[in-house]
Amino acid sequence: MDRRDEVLAIVLGALENLNAELDEADQIQIGPTTPLFGDDATLDSLSLVSVIVDVETALTMKWDAPISLTDDRAMSRAISPFDSVGTLTDYVLELLQEISPA
Amino acid sequence: MDLYLGKTALVTGATRGVGRIIADHFLNEGATVVGFARGESSLAAAAYHHVQVDLADPMAIQKAFLGLHKQVTRLDIVVNNAAVLTSQYAMIMPPAAAQAMVNVNLLAPFIVSREAAKFMRKTKWGRIINIGSMAVSLEPMGDSVYAATKAGLSTLANVMAKEFGPMNVTCNTLAITAIESDMLAQLPRAKIEAIIASLPAPRFATPADILNVVDFFAAEASSYVTAQTVFLGGVN
Numbered sequence A: 001m002d003r004r005d006e007v008l009a010i011v012l013g014a015l016e017n018l019n020a021e022l023d024e025a026d027q028i029q030i031g032p033t034t035p036l037f038g039d040d041a042t043l044d045s046l047s048l049v050s051v052i053v054d055v056e057t058a059l060t061m062k063w064d065a066p067i068s069l070t071d072d073r074a075m076s077r078a079i080s081p082f083d084s085v086g087t088l089t090d091y092v093l094e095l096l097q098e099i100s101p102a
Numbered sequence B: 001m002d003l004y005l006g007k008t009a010l011v012t013g014a015t016r017g018v019g020r021i022i023a024d025h026f027l028n029e030g031a032t033v034v035g036f037a038r039g040e041s042s043l044a045a046a047a048y049h050h051v052q053v054d055l056a057d058p059m060a061i062q063k064a065f066l067g068l069h070k071q072v073t074r075l076d077i078v079v080n081n082a083a084v085l086t087s088q089y090a091m092i093m094p095p096a097a098a099q100a101m102v103n104v105n106l107l108a109p110f111i112v113s114r115e116a117a118k119f120m121r122k123t124k125w126g127r128i129i130n131i132g133s134m135a136v137s138l139e140p141m142g143d144s145v146y147a148a149t150k151a152g153l154s155t156l157a158n159v160m161a162k163e164f165g166p167m168n169v170t171c172n173t174l175a176i177t178a179i180e181s182d183m184l185a186q187l188p189r190a191k192i193e194a195i196i197a198s199l200p201a202p203r204f205a206t207p208a209d210i211l212n213v214v215d216f217f218a219a220e221a222s223s224y225v226t227a228q229t230v231f232l233g234g235v236n
Helices: A005-023 A043-062 A086-099 B017-028 B057-069 B095-123 B146-166 B189-197 B207-218
Strands: B007-010 B032-037 B046-050 B078-080 B127-135 B170-178 B230-232
Touching: A005 A043, A005 A086, A043 A086, A043 B057, A043 B095, B007 B017, B007 B095, B007 B127, B007 B189, B017 B032, B017 B078, B032 B057, B046 B057, B057 B095, B078 B095, B095 B127, B095 B146, B095 B170, B127 B146, B127 B207, B146 B170, B207 B230
Parallel strands: B007 B032, B007 B078, B032 B046, B078 B127, B127 B170, B170 B230
Antiparallel strands: none
16 A cells, blocks of 8 residues: 555545544545535534544554644645645645655 | 542643642542653552653643553543742743743643543543632732733633533633642742632642542533633632
């Protein structure tokens, strides 16, 4: 499994964790293009926080270093890293490249 | 002897004073206890895990939690107790001392609480207890920054109570009066005694006074008690 697949699995796993906490009617369709934040997204703000926390925790444990997805750099981007599963995966890969070049 | 059997508690500033009293109590009542403190600990119980961490350094706290994930699988109770106090007139307060109070008394509880909440959201249960101070209400001269950080601690708990409420995590503050401790020894005794004499309950706090409220906040039955500050000794 290459690094992109590893990160994608972590992000999708976080969404699966969220679904486990949601009612049947509120389940999120999970896939590589699932929108996370914005007009098309079905996640409310607290659900997005849960996903971010799960992704951060999984990354931190796997790479053995504190990883924050919500620093100033993330917040100031023209395209938010939290737009979709794809943009979040790309952003995580970018952060990982800095702490542990592939 | 088993009030906290099966629970894991984290106490900051666990090596001495109020933190040590609370850590000893949790251990005596069956909890596993993690102590965060800058120095070493003389607490040698098998159920005690000591983590040396500089609470003035947010990154150090986050690294401590990274290590904690490898030591414990759950955190049920957090007591944000560690604090530093420099009592000095504002015009001559060293900025570094003021910064240290902000870091240890306010920023560290924020980081500790948010990292602990990440454990608690897994178990859908948690109790965050902040140790505040009578200085918030009495506003004594010399304690401008200390009192402000402790007031901020209550506000911190109240906001977190809203954010963490859906996870069945309560956040409360116990504002203590004076108890014999290293911190108290830094202050002019006559000044403290005069303050205590003016309280509705004009005596120093005892460990039992503090543990009584800690146990109340931590109790299973207190799930509907959150975003509250309890002042000891009749301070209001």
